[in-house]
Amino acid sequence: MAKDKTLYTCNACGATSPRWLGKCPGCGAWNSLEETVAEPAAAAGGKNRLGGAFAALAPSAGVRPLAEIEAVDVARTPTGQGELDRVLGGGIVEGQVVLIGGDPGIGKSTLLLQALDALQRAQLPSVEPPPGRPKAAKAPGTGAAGAAAPPWGSAACEAAERGGMLYVTGEESGAQVALRARRLGITGSQVAVLAEIQLERILATLAQQQPAVAVIDSIQTIYSDQLTSAPGSVAQVRECAAHLTRWAKASGCAVVLVGHVTKDGQLAGPRVLEHMVDTVLYFEGDTHSSFRLIRAIKNRFGAVNEIGVFAMTERGLKGVSNPSAIFLSQHAQPVPGSCVLVTLEGTRPMLVEIQALVDTGGPSPRRLSVGLERDRLAMLLAVLHQHAGVATGDQDVFVNAVGGVRISEPAADLAALLSITSSLRGKALPKGFVAFGEVGLAGEVRPAPRGQERLKEAAKLGFSVAVVPRANAPKKTDKAFEGLTIHAVDRVDEAIALVRGLD
DSSP: OOOOOEEEEETTTOOEESSOOSBOTTTOOBSOEEEEEOOOHHHHHHHHSTTSTTGGGSOOOOOOOGGGSOOOOOOEEOOSOHHHHHHHTSSEETTOEEEEEOOTTSSHHHHHHHHHHHHHHTSOOOOOOOTTSOOOOOOTTOOSTTOOOOOTTSHHHHHHTSOOEEEEESSSOHHHHHHHHHHTTOOSOOOEEEEOOBHHHHHHHHHHHOOSEEEEEOGGGOBOTTOOSOTTSHHHHHHHHHHHHHHHHHHOOEEEEEEOBOTTSSBSSOTHHHHHSSEEEEEESOTTSSEEEEEEEEETTSOSSOEEEEEEETTEEEEOSOGGGTSSOOOSSOOTTEEEEEEEETTEEEEEEEEEEEEEOOSSOOEEEESSOHHHHHHHHHHHHHHHOOOOTTEEEEEEEGGGOOOOSGGGHHHHHHHHHHHHHTOOOOTTEEEOOEEOTTSBEEOOTTHHHHHHHHHHTTOOEEEEEGGGSOSSOOGGGTTOEEEEESBHHHHHHHHHHHO
């Protein structure tokens, strides 16, 4: 019997090599090649030729000018989880493929089970059919209250007769899913559960049930009989995701794929998986904390800079409507090294406390930041020394964003510098103090986008003093800024001198 031919496949990009290499020739990743069994030539040719298994992925269509193509807004269905809807762009879309990843135990399965149950319960009540026609089931995926019933004989009526929600689990049994639902307080749920890992059986169930939303938990456990490699391999993940994506686009069923992550926090499997789906979401947060963040990395139906904030409770994940409250420490009196920043995550202004600690260092002072970019911290310390005369070359500097939030926008520069100088001097900033602004290498303070909304959020939460770039200062008085004294600055040294005068 002939020995199966083996190849080495990169688990990052999917490139293959006839022998093992330390560095992938395709993407340059190190130690990413894994041994796989090569597919037979006949089978591979049957899959790739025109009209084969993947023909439906790219249906033929005539060439039309862009001006003649009708632009239709997609209909969104709320999932019942407001924070999840915010990240998705307002709700889930028919035929959408969502990939959600996160650390083990962070709450992916819990959130999706809650969302499926809320979608199932939000279906339209049954409507009376014409004489001679059986009564239709509830319309799946219609979360808007008071929506009109679909007319009989229309496409909407056909959607109303489809099944509800399907939860496919490849990591647990049905009893384990039911036990989790009981812990979450979900009783009497009509969500269909299938414990299966074979792709062909899952597709047959999808064709029979015709669900409006299907969750696959997880894509790394699914395998296809057409491939000889093990579940979770590059070929299996890519092939199974391609078939499920084709089913979603052809049937209009929204598919949510749960993905494992590597030790670096990236989604396991080939990067082509992220290009294949419509939306990529990441769960963030410490498993020892009760708060979770969900962030959109890619979204074809909405913005990618939105975040959703959840709190893990005994009854599952609950949305946090005012996330600023969890990112601000409750100090009885102002403390040195603390400055509140008004950051912007998507369309939501959020207040986050930036804490700094400056301590006597050794021969090699440390520069450590948590939640902010470490390289940017080194740059800000150089600007502070050169343009404000504050030297920290022989000091250890530690900067932290409270609450485990990750801040990537440069508008946090000014707040970080003011917290560092506050810790170095041992003098606390005034009570009710807030700041934001980008700092350049020339020492200038540049404006931050949507500064008026940031100031309104600070005034609404009771802050009284704000130091902002001059371009972000309001040009006229507004009732929204009542009680907030706004100081506009142009340079770093001016901001530090202003803060010293406020002590």
